[in-house]
Amino acid sequence: MRKKSGLIVAALTTLATSQGCKSAPAPTAVTPTVPVAIAAPASLENNLVLSAEFRPFQEVDVMAKIAGYVRAINVDVGSHVAQNAILATLEVPEIQDDVAKAKAGVSAADANIITAQAAVQRAEANSNISTLSFKRISDVAKRDQGLVPRQEIDVAQAKQLEAAAQLASANSSLKAAEQSKAQAQSEYSRAQAMFQYATIRAPFTGVVTKRYANTGSMIQAGISSQTQAMPVVRLAQNNLLRLVLPVPVNAVAEIRNGQTVDVEVTSTGRKLQGKVTRYADSVQTATRTMDTEVDVPNPDDSLVPGMYAEVHLHLANRPAALSVPLDAVDGLGTSVQQAYVVRDGIVHLVTVQVGLQTANRVEILSGLDKGDKVIVGRHTGISDGQRVDAQPAAYETKGS
Known part of the structure; x- marks a missing residue:
């Protein structure tokens, strides 16, 4: 009896199991929902x-060309000065002496020229007399042969040659005097130019941003070998x-x-x-x-x-560039850029060429048309040919 009842229970259990399997419904494929944005013209700007x-357009420490004591300084910090305005004046006695000496040299050269010119005039007069005397004696000797001794003719000719040599020497001395005057004038001009450097002027229009020197300060010449030379002021445009x-x-x-x-x-x-x-x-x-x-x-x-x-x-x-959001394109910055386009509910993977990129959007040069729906955000799990449910992205909804 026990064996028979066990078989009956097993048969009932198998029947119940088979009936339960027949009643369970078959699972259906779920269509994923993806956010999409519309490829549309937009005004794109790339701003950096x-x-x-x-900074000042130009700024310089104004140095002195020559060494000297500051006799007067006319500016202070914050002073606005024009180009060539006097900033400071130096006391340089030795330069004043050089100017006076050079001026005296020019005067001496002028006197030497006058002396040389007078010597030329005397030499010209002697040369003219000697030439005239020699011509007269020569004419008489030719006209009346034997009347004038040959020695007198030779003496007259020698005097003529001597006078010509003296005239040439006088002319040479005059040229030397003129060259000496030119040299003296050059030295005078140099001394004057150096004396002008005792007046320190502004190289450009600007404002004094720092003052280094005061009245009585010793200023060294601002040349390359004087590394410790102190500027007078700092000037900025x-x-x-x-x-x-x-x-x-x-x-x-x-x-x-x-x-x-x-x-x-x-x-x-x-x-x-x-x-x-x-x-x-x-x-x-x-x-x-x-x-x-x-x-x-x-x-x-x-x-x-x-x-x-x-x-x-x-x-x-780009005032009207076809563009999509940045996260709609995979591979930005690489050689291959791709976008997922939804057409009639089917995903299509297309290769695109991008242009200008901004903080939010990227220009599409080829691969997409105006009005195309592109999937934005992460593209993990999306494949070419897959059926999806395309819904406008959150920022697209807010924008509309």
Whole structure:
């Protein structure tokens, strides 16, 4: 009996199991939902923001050409001076003596020229008389042979030759006197030029940013061998300022002279416009940047060297470029860029060519058409030919 009842229970269990398997429904494939964005024209701009410090257009320590004591100094820190304005005057007695000596040398040379000119006149007179006497004796001797002794003719000829030699010597002395005067005048001009260096003038229009010397200070000549020479003042040109920008190597090709930039002064919030004036045209190997300079006019001196500014370089502008979000393209920066396009619910993997990139979007040069739906975000698990449910991305919904 026990064996028979066990068989009945086993049969009932098998029947129940088979009936349960027949009642379970078959699983169905789930269509994944993917976020998409529309390829559409957009205005793209590539702006590079760099920080820089205002510098004077030019700045120099004004040195003295000659050594001397400061007799007077006419400026102080903050003084605005024009070009060629007198900054200081030096007391240099030895240069004054050199000028007086050189002037006396010119006067002596003038006197020597007058003396030489008088000697030339005397020599010309003697030469004329000697020539006339020799001609007369020669004419008489030819007309009346034997009347004039031969010795007198020879003496007259010798006097003529002597007078001619004296005239040549006098002319030579005159030329030497004239050369001496030219040399004396050159020395006088040199002494005067050196004396003018006793008056120290501003090389350009600017403002005095530092004063080194005071009245009575001993100033050494500011030449290359005088490494310890003290400047008189430091002068800076602030009516025009420089901004030196370290442009990264990947943006160097976009830099052009005359390029417009927006300048925002960090401390004041003031916004200005400037232009790229010059660039080094060489990348520094240590920083992989190129120095690019922007000149900023400062006629009212409202900007001070040392202030920081943010400079917005407009490298490129595409007013109506076909573009998609950055995360719609795989392989940006590599040789192969791809995008997943949804057409009639089916994913198509296409190769695209990109152009200008901004912070959010990228220009599409080829591979996509206007209105194409491209999958954005992560593309993990998506394959070519897969059926998906395309839904507008969150930022696309907000934008609409």
